[in-house]
Amino acid sequence: MKLDSLKLRNFRNYTKEKINFSPHVNFIIGPNGSGKTNIVEAIYMLAITKTYKSMKEEHLVKRDEDHFLIKGVVERGTEKQSLSLYYDMTNKLAMINDDKVPKLSDYIGNLNVILFSPEDLNLIKGQPGGRRKFINLEIGQINRAYLKLMHEYNKVLKNRNEYLKNKKTIDGLYIETLNEQLAELGGQVYKYRFKFIDDINKELESIFKSFHGKGSLVMKYEANTLITEFNDESKDILLEKLNSSINQDSLRGGTTYGPHRDDFSLFLDDENIKLSASQGQIRLATLALKCAEINLFKVATGEDPIILLDDLFSELDKVKVKNILKFIKDDSQIIITTTDLDGINQRLLKKSKIFEIENKRGNVKIKTEEMRN
Numbered sequence: 116m117k118l119d120s121l122k123l124r125n126f127r128n129y130t131k132e133k134i135n136f137s138p139h140v141n142f143i144i145g146p147n148g149s150g151k152t153n154i155v156e157a158i159y160m161l162a163i164t165k166t167y168k169s170m171k172e173e174h175l176v177k178r179d180e181d182h183f184l185i186k187g188v189v190e191r192g193t194e195k196q197s198l199s200l201y202y203d204m205t206n207k208l209a210m211i212n213d214d215k216v217p218k219l220s221d222y223i224g225n226l227n228v229i230l231f232s233p234e235d236l237n238l239i240k241g242q243p244g245g246r247r248k249f250i251n252l253e254i255g256q257i258n259r260a261y262l263k264l265m266h267e268y269n270k271v272l273k274n275r276n277e278y279l280k281n282k283k284t285i286d287g288l289y290i291e292t293l294n295e296q297l298a299e300l301g302g303q304v305y306k307y308r309f310k311f312i313d314d315i316n317k318e319l320e321s322i323f324k325s326f327h328g329k330g331s332l333v334m335k336y337e338a339n340t341l342i343t344e345f346n347d348e349s350k351d352i353l354l355e356k357l358n359s360s361i362n363q364d365s366l367r368g369g370t371t372y373g374p375h376r377d378d379f380s381l382f383l384d385d386e387n388i389k390l391s392a393s394q395g396q397i398r399l400a401t402l403a404l405k406c407a408e409i410n411l412f413k414v415a416t417g418e419d420p421i422i423l424l425d426d427l428f429s430e431l432d433k434v435k436v437k438n439i440l441k442f443i444k445d446d447s448q449i450i451i452t453t454t455d456l457d458g459i460n461q462r463l464l465k466k467s468k469i470f471e472i473e474n475k476r477g478n479v480k481i482k483t484e485e486m487r488n
């Protein structure tokens with residue numbers, strides 16, 4: 116899969132911009148604050164319809180403007196498709212070939228991206244919510260049915276929470292029906308998530324080794340129902356937990372058990388790296404996890420996802436950069452941002468397309484150097 120071109124209107128510090136990407140390696144260079152991350156953000160937004168920083172859309176609209184438009188042409192095999200995302204302070208519209216797509220869950224998955232960003236380092240050590248978002252997104256990009264399932268699950272969860280919060284007396288039959296619905300959907304969520312973890316683990320070991328990471332790296336799902344695998348009983352175990360926590364939940368006005376509060380950890384030789392690993396080990400593990408995702412995408416969709424590497428040298432040392440670039444096959448499309456090209460392999464530069472951000476009195480433009488050969 117390749118992103119042929121990207122058009123921006125009133126997105127962040129860009130008024131009107133068009134970039135024609137190379138199907139291989141692209142470098143976007145510019146000083147701090149010039150708008151490199153904004154390009155990566157636009158591509159991510161076009162793919163996922165949300166920013167990875169959980170930023171409100173209104174902050175993405177260029178100051179003093181009232182809408183933004185991101186448009187990209189995506190090539191998949193011999194097919195080309197245009198994707199657009201429009202936002203005007205009240206509506207967010209996703210379009211495929213200029214036709215509006217009513218449900219965002221039907222839109223996501225048409226452009227697959229894997230992002231390496233400085234924020235990734237918070238993934239392992241940060242709050243569980245970030246890790247849930249990660250899991251949901253990765254499974255969702257591969258599998259649209261999962262997005263629909265999560266949508267249904269969250270709807271029932273919201274009903275249950277509202278009912279428990281607002282009702283003075285609880286109708287046992289009604290709440291048990293809600294519990295059954297939630298357990299049914301939750302059981303399916305477990306199924307997808309445990310499969311995802313299994314698939315990731317199949318990739319992780321060899322990738323971690325190829326990064327010269329010592330020891331074995333394993334991802335483990337941490338369900339608050341304490342189930343450790345998905346099977347026929349998973350749903351019943353959740354149902355039992357939901358039924359036995361009705362009183363507690365009605366006091367809290369929330370649902371204690373279920374995948375919406377689960378987590379995962381990475382274990383390095385049986386030690387939870389969240390608790391004990393060094394900063395360097397965490398970086399290496401995070402990178403391995405992201406690279407594992409690239410492989411999962413390929414297996415699941417038959418396509419190479421587009422790799423976005425934001426801020427190449429800020430958090431990762433050069434050895435790791437070399438590792439990622441080695442890992443990413445030659446035929447993948449890569450979009451890399453960096454302040455300067457110092458220390459970047461000349462052979463790589465020769466086959467790359469380079470874009471330079473120029474800021475003339477607040478007017479930001481992207482200058483393209485001719486393809487070097």
Ligand SMILES: Nc1ncnc2c1ncn2[C@@H]1O[C@H](COP(=O)(O)OP(=O)(O)OP(=O)(O)O)[C@@H](O)[C@H]1O
Pocket residue numbers: 126127128129145146147148149150151152153154174175176177178426454
């Ligand atoms: N809504 C907006 N309207 C106009 N300009 C914006 C908006 N949001 C952000 N900016 C501008 O975008 C710039 C930051 O862009 P970005 O984060 O892409 O920079 P960068 O090149 O990635 O910098 P660094 O190298 O420090 O990571 C800032 O100058 C900021 O003022």
Ligand SMILES: [Mg+2]
Pocket residue numbers: 151152153426
């Ligand atoms: Mg940046």
